[in-house]
Amino acid sequence: MAELIVSDNAYPRLLKHIKQEIAEGLDRARKAYDQEKVISYWKIGQSISKHLLENKYRADYGRQLYAKLSRDLDIGERLLYQMSQFYNTYPDLKPSQNLKWSHYRLLTSVKDEEQRNILESKASDDSWSKRALETFIKDDKEKSVTASKPKPQPPKKLSLFKGRLYTYGTFKDACSANLLIxxxxxxxxxxxxxxxxxxxxxxxxxxxxxxxxxxxxxxxHLYTYKAYVRKIIDGDTLWVNVDCGFKIWSYQKLRLRGIDTPGISTQKGIEAYKFVCRELKGLPFVILKSHGRDKYDRYLMDIFYLKGEKEPSAVLERGGFLNQRLLDKGLAERE
Incomplete structure (x- = not known):
């Protein structure tokens, strides 16, 4: 057989291209499978729900139906019931390409429609894994239970110390002859x-x-920064891009100091989330004052903001204190 002669660069490029096509094809196939699974389960749930509706006068028929279908289809009763619940929760389904059946199965457990819609949108927009969504829902439920228990209320007013922008500590280290900032x-x-x-x-x-x-x-006065809000997670948690000075940027998930807003799967949590969105909408930047970290390693911050102001020092001096405003509006509790 004659030896294949190609240029030094042509064959590696071809090989790389083919490998990329294979990987992308498999990824498209997985996404298509996930989408078809969602649609198929919804249609099965629709069929079961309509059949039950037509036979609702028959006592105990639902339990018998799930048991019989489970035997004949070799599918668990629980899964069949979840399909039916899926259809009843989403009678006019518009499936998201970023959400799998495992996401929708969790979302059906959220009874409040507005809360569920917010969670669905966040999970889709941020490409949450099933585990991330499950943790979020669980944390929200725990927040709701904790909030329902009466407890002594600390003072409503937060202590306030604003700090100074672009002020730094210095130190020497053996790794460098110069000062470290x-x-x-x-x-x-x-x-x-x-x-x-x-x-x-x-x-x-x-x-x-x-x-x-x-x-x-x-x-x-240290650890006071100009920052840009990138995503509002809930009433007391945000993603921001922090200008640390010296052309250094740090992308951080932060939590508002001294307050706790209800989980976003609760009505109060939705109100707190919407309030923060309204207050920070359209702002070119905010000012942060860091107060260390919480047990989840998130930085605890005070946020100052002032609509229509482009001078950072003016925002720090005259801006509203977001943490306190959430307390004043009754949308958060003192921690």
Whole structure:
């Protein structure tokens, strides 16, 4: 057989392309299977539900029907019942390409339609796994149970200390001859200064750059940032992109300090979520003040915001305090 002669680059490109096509084809096949499974289970549930409706006058017929179908189809009674519940929950199904049967099975357990729609939208938009959705629903239920138990109410007013923007701690380390700047979030910036007679510094803009100068701030002023809201998860949890200074950015999931809003699968939780969405809608940025981390390793923050203001220092000085406003509106409780 004559040896196949190809250029040095042509064959590897062909091989890579074919492997990519195979992988993408398998992925499309999996997604198509998941979609067809959802539609098929919905149609089975529709058939069962309509049959039961036509025979509703027959006592105990439903239990007998599920048992007989289970034997004849070799499908568990529980699964057949879940299909029927799926249809009854979504009589006008418009399946999402990002949600599998396992997602819809969990969503049918959420009885409130508005709460369910919000969870469905979030799970679809954020491509949640089945486990992520299950955890979210479980956490919301636990929040609701906890909220229903009477407990002593702490004062409504939160302590407030606003800090200073672009103020940093410095330290020396054997890894570098220059000072290291603590930007927060376990991020350290190596400066071009070997020594400065201050533990705290601030950045001051120059014509083309910035410089570090000694600060009269205290450690309480640290960890105050300009940030951009990227996603609101619920009334007290958000994803933000934080400007740490020095052209450093940190994408963080944060929680509002000192407050607890109900789970988003509750009516109160929906109200808190919508309030935060309204308050932060259209803002170019917010100001954050960090207060350490919670037991889930999320940073605890105060958020300040001011509509129509483009100067960060003005937002910090005169902006509304989101944590406190949620308390004042009765949409959150003190932790």
């Amino acid at each position: 603590d930007c927060g979030f376990n991020i350290y910036y190596e400066s071009d200064i070997a020594k400065i007679s201050a533990k705290l510094v601030e950045t001051v803009k120059t014509k083309n750059s910035y410089k570090l100068v000694k600060s009269d701030a205290t450690t309480k």
